[in-house]
Amino acid sequence: MKIAVDAMGGDYAPKEIVEGIELARDTYPDITFLLYGLTDQINKYLKNDDRIEVKQADEVIAMGDEPVKAVRSKKQSSLVLAATAVKDGEADAFFSAGNTGAILAAGLFIIGRIKGIDRPGLATTLPVVTENSRKNFVMLDVGANADTKVLNMYQYAMMGKYYAQNVMNVANPEIGLLNNGTEADKGNMDHRKVHDLLADDGDLNFAGNVESRELLNGAADVVVTDGFTGNAVLKSIEGTALSMLHLIKDNIMAGSLKSKLGAAMLKSTFGNIAKAMDYSRYGGAVLMGVKAPVVKTHGSSKAPTVKNTIGQIKQIIDSKMIPELNDYITSHKDHLDQIKDSIKNK
Known part of the structure; x- marks a missing residue:
């Protein structure tokens, strides 16, 4: 199981993100983490790189950035690269404590929504x-x-x-x-x-x-x-x-x-x-309706919250909820089309 992490997202990043990921790594032996961000800053707080791969990201999407514009223009940001890793099959889930709008945009435009969910x-x-x-x-x-x-x-x-x-x-x-x-x-x-x-x-x-x-x-x-x-x-x-x-x-x-x-x-x-x-x-909050787990935690999150959120992501992956939801939506396409038609006609 691999989780792609936006290590630069959040009010206390990368320190609290890195410390939280190390807590999670020590708790969940079956998870490997891909940490995207400024490697010199991440390595300053990383005590042990066992099952943690640090990936350089030259840009950072700030909390005040316009979400869609930032995702489209900052292709080398930690947030975009972490989401892209999920899209490309290099990771099973995407986690960030950063800009909420940018996380939503990355989930929609990079990872993609489940067909049938508007x-x-x-x-x-x-x-x-x-x-x-x-x-x-x-x-x-x-x-x-x-x-x-x-x-x-x-x-x-x-x-x-x-x-x-x-x-x-x-x-x-x-x-x-x-x-x-x-x-x-x-x-x-x-x-x-x-x-x-x-x-x-x-x-x-x-x-x-x-x-x-x-x-x-x-x-x-x-x-x-x-x-x-x-x-x-x-x-x-x-x-x-x-x-x-x-x-x-x-x-x-x-x-x-x-x-x-x-x-x-x-x-x-x-x-x-x-x-x-x-x-x-x-x-954290889970973006329901996209093709892989996308989880956003509070921008003010400290290490224990990061660790708890990783546990939540592990539950989501282990449960196979998203592929089962995808199958359910696909199998109920005719029903959903009927619902759409009934709403339009009322």
């Missing part, structure tokens, strides 16, 4: 924090497409089902549609159309509409939404979690000796809360 979507795994049979859930799209059509969201449900089955090991995942109410007639016209399509599909275990306030309570195994809403909800969840942890800490530190002693007694409890809300434990 717009790939970003899927991320989030925790369920209440007592529930579900430990986590997957949500997509969380930012690949700001303008999402009815057909796109229907296809996200199909792909989310495969991710939950193959990577999260959920036998018959429940699929929910993120909406502003649980009733079937809630939402705008597009959401009502998506609701009806999902409800009429016998291959999907559709649980109906779900509200954002119920997401972390385990409302569904797969939550489908448009990219604009999904990205806003994701950032709201992450921001709220960080704010709550800071609020608790600040109140304890500003409190009396009694509150500090109480906090000391509950240290393990607070630790468990922080651990449950730590999004870095759940890996």
